[in-house]
Amino acid sequence: MPPRTCLLPLAITALGGLLAAQIRPPLPGLPMTPPPVDHPGLAGQPLFQPPRHADAPPAPPVVSPPVPAPVDPDTAGPKCSGKDLGDAVAKVLALPWCTNLDEALAQAAAQRKPVLWLQALGDLGGDACSALQSLRGITLANETVLAKLRERFVLGRADLEAAPHVGVSNGYRPDQTALGATNGAGGRNLQLVVLAADGTVVHAVPGFWHPLDLLPELELARHLHDLHGSPDHTAAQKLAMARTLHRGFLRELGSGTLGRSAWRAEDEAAEQEQPARDSFARDDKGLVVRGAGGLPKLVPLVQLVHERMLARGFVPCAAFDWESFVDYGTPRHDPNAAIETGRTFPKAIANQQRRERDAARERGKGGRRR
Secondary structure, three states: OOOHHHHHHHHHHHHHHHHHHHHOOOOOOOOOOOOOOOOHHHHHOOOOOOOOOOOOOOOOOOOOOOOOOOOOHHHOOEEEEHHHHHHHHHHHHOOOEEOOHHHHHHHHHHHOOOEEEEEEOEOOOOOEOHHHHHHHHHHOOOHHHHHHHHHHOEEEEEEOOOOOOOOEOOEEOOOOEEEOOOOOOOOOOEEEEEEOOOOEEEEEEEOOOOHHHHHHHHHHHHHHHHHHOOOOOOHHHHHHHHHHHHHHHHHOOOHHHHHOOOOOHHHHHHHHOOOOOOOEOEOOOOOEOEOHHHOEOEOOHHHHHHHHHHHHOOEEHHHOOHHHHOOOOOOEOOHHHHOOOOEOOHHHHHHHHHHHHHHHHHHHHHHHHO
């Protein structure tokens, strides 16, 4: 066994090999489509026009309407429904889930494994918010993901309906529809949290996550877990090494992950209305990069998640600021509502109404100060 002092080089080497796997063939049954690529050079190609008389006025410039970017089929549309979805959910439920965090942490200490704690709006085996419906039908039911969870983690789950940071969605049965989604979609309604046995959050990803992209996140989380538990490094050294791991992870992201980490249109619009955000892309001088209409461009959600975790380091679960961690886009994520009816979550709705009243009160205070 290599000495513990070699932990960082080994972790980075292992991560490099894992991240390189993103360019390998996709997992069975999960086609991976490259993200759309702009070709600005095509705009300069000459337009073929009919001959024009020398005295005729110049023809007005031909302006082509903007062409919407093609939708990645991995991130949209129905993926699983009816009996197939029910069977997928049954496979996920067959995993050994704890419903008590203290019990999960005790098992983690005994087995020397990290805990993967799934907290979501709804019930893993019953009515689930749209983000959880997608996660359990597409990602958690994937055979490679199932094996990783079963072998490498102690598993636990909890309902977020009464949590202060929760967003809004209806709940959908296991025989309804699992829709494709982008990484990070529905971040208020679902978080996958990796904890050490002492209750420290070593990594977390909010919202839905595609199986091809969740697997590297889980592997990174295991390295962070081992780093947190290392007796050979000080707290300051562990923090510096954790930041190095996150930065290395971001540098190695493939085009597939970046494409699947694009913002939903409604989340992007809501985010761009904010005065200043850590989600805004910045140039080498720290200035906000702006696009059409002067609106700020946004970093991919996978980058935003890692930068927020990088800034936090290792934080006890009880002290983790979930509100700021999942504060991006809109509080509502419910694409299933466009195709089917689901039950409501009264506590989540009441929580959102309270949040709206608080926001209106703060706007009123600002108006009086002016």
